[in-house]
Amino acid sequence: AVPTEVDSYHSLFPLEPLPPPNRIQKSSNFGYITSCYKAVNSKDDLPYCLRRIHALVFAYDFHAGGETVMSRHFNDPNADAYFTKRKWGQHDGPLPRQHAGLLPESLIWAYIVQLSSALRTIHTAGLACRVMDPTKILITGKTRLRVNCVGVFDVLTFDNSQNNNPLALMAQYQQADLISLGKVVLALACNSLAGIQRENLQKAMELVTINYSSDLKNLILYLLTDQNRMRSVNDIMPMIGARFYTQLDAAQMRNDVIEEDLAKEVQNGRLFRLLAKLGTINERPEFQKDPTWSETGDRYLLKLFRDHLFHQVTEAGAPWIDLSHIISCLNKLDAGVPEKISLISRDEKSVLVVTYSDLKRCFENTFQELMAAANKNERGSS
Amino acid sequence: AVPTEVDSYHSLFPLEPLPPPNRIQKSSNFGYITSCYKAVNSKDDLPYCLRRIHALVFAYDFHAGGETVMSRHFNDPNADAYFTKRKWGQHDGPLPRQHAGLLPESLIWAYIVQLSSALRTIHTAGLACRVMDPTKILITGKTRLRVNCVGVFDVLTFDNSQNNNPLALMAQYQQADLISLGKVVLALACNSLAGIQRENLQKAMELVTINYSSDLKNLILYLLTDQNRMRSVNDIMPMIGARFYTQLDAAQMRNDVIEEDLAKEVQNGRLFRLLAKLGTINERPEFQKDPTWSETGDRYLLKLFRDHLFHQVTEAGAPWIDLSHIISCLNKLDAGVPEKISLISRDEKSVLVVTYSDLKRCFENTFQELMAAANKNERGSS
Known part of the structure; x- marks a missing residue:
């Protein structure tokens, strides 16, 4: 039941299975049932990504071949076993290891640099992202990330009646962005979304300590533990350190x-x-x-x-x-x-x-x- | 009088005018008369850049359309006027300004990031560059840099007779690399090679102070003034700071x-x-x-x-x-x-x-x- 035309968009093609209205799908989509389409705009003949929320449609650039961080990295139910089995009183399996199940640290840093860069751009503009989530981060090519659905929450929760300045809550949302970033990074390091559940946090941090650099551990701790002062995306930079050179060299090499x-x-x-x-x-x-x-x-x-x-x-x-x-x-x-x-x-x-x-x-x-x-x-x- | 064949290279084409043997040309070319050719290797049919030094030939990757930092930025004799006229007792002209004669700071940082990245790679390998010089830095495209002639000095000054470890002097050469980098950056900021002459240094630093950020000034001071301890390319990173994000975003955008x-x-x-x-x-x-x-x-x-x-x-x-x-x-x-x-x-x-x-x-x-x-x-x- 895909409409043939919506506004000036035609040739709609569903990019996600049409929504079975379950709790998880709803909760990871702004609390609404949403669906996502590729569609062509009749004005410029370019393909767009449409996200429909009830009667609302948001149009984003369409990136052919893109997939989400969720589908690329968190689609293997076995990967959660290290965290979930313990709950049933079973003995811990072998500890997951980098390259043997866990992602290489260089990949995680490539993601951190891009996601923090996105947050930096958004925060510098006085705004917040509010959708830093594995289901909304797109991967195109091998490691290029893009944040999807930016702005949806700003529209959905816009409250004109209170005569409140909608920017008043930005500082708070920005802090939430950085915590979300921390969760994404921790989940990537555990290669499991189960790792970021409150009851698994200690075990997840042990995993990080054993497998990854202290910079990565410190970055996650900075983002996820209570801070005396406001977090800022700029504080991440010293932890990234010389990896900026690595990223830049890689990007320039790829350019060549x-x-x-x-x-x-x-x-x-x-x-x-x-x-x-x-x-x-x-x-x-x-x-x-x-x-x-x-x-x-x-x-x-x-x-x-x-x-x-x-x-x-x-x-x-x-x-x-x-x-x-x-x-x-x-x-x-x-x-x-x-x-x-x-x-x-x-x-x-x-x-x-x-x-x-x-x-x-x-x-x-x-x-x-x-x-x-x-x-x-x-x-x-x- | 271009040879038709040298070793396995044919189709030689001179990339520089054949050398009029003058002092300047010689001093900027390792103290030797050198000439530079495009040539095709008969083994892989790829074009190479050959540098001939007397009877020696060095083969580097050939980059079509490349030009040197020297020819791109230091080819205008008028640009030196601010520094050279004073010597003749003439009144100072108007102070050169960024964008009005001087290079934009963002371009200088784009160069700094790439040149320091090259030095970092070389120094991390326990080696030294020894040719960080405007006549040997190639620009391809708009801002992509490559250091040419790396290794020439290592070969020319190799001294087996003393039974010295040729690596013993590396630390000293690495320090010299960083000073050379400072000179290149200062010359770029002045848009004039005259600025790095000892008698003009104070005037050059004034120019930098007025036109550019304190990060750029501090970087030049760190590289060019005596330090209590050994300089390291890693010390430059905090001065580059968030500009890493700018560079990386630009590189990734260009990739897209x-x-x-x-x-x-x-x-x-x-x-x-x-x-x-x-x-x-x-x-x-x-x-x-x-x-x-x-x-x-x-x-x-x-x-x-x-x-x-x-x-x-x-x-x-x-x-x-x-x-x-x-x-x-x-x-x-x-x-x-x-x-x-x-x-x-x-x-x-x-x-x-x-x-x-x-x-x-x-x-x-x-x-x-x-x-x-x-x-x-x-x-x-x-």
């Missing part, structure tokens, strides 16, 4: 890699456009009342070049299919190099020797001719 | 942007390969002794699809050239959607209505047929 990939792929766009142009010229049925247009003059050379590109055969007459041959010839055409190329007529009776630079001139002139005719007609009809 | 670009461009690669495959099928002169192969059966549909892709005309018969039509049709072909498409024969006497899913099947079968013939021949001839 994808920039290199991009540089390679940009070539593909250029090559694709070349082939598309060549396609509009080759074998065009009739042009300017000349049915032989694509077979004569400059176009004849381009037809033979097309054969040279695509229809190579071995000496035995078998097809010789080699993408690198196609790419290399197109690149030479695009650059208009002075190198010579022998183009052989289909009846093999004549061989035309031209340079790529000649071919480029033919190619450009011919495409210009087509474009001029196309534009002329457009102007004529408008 | 180029990843999105990459996602778009990857589509081009896919589309290019589709067109290349279609090209190998359409108008193939003869295959399996059948001269009409490309005109009959499945291939006939693909020929009409090619016409549909490339040879659209308006009602008036003018060419209708629209890359988005080509892309959209190719995407539907690639996805094999059930949508129907009307393919019109060239004599306009028959219309074939097929789905893209049918076309995809034809396309894949036909290409498989070509590949099978190509592979069979390869096996036969080997």
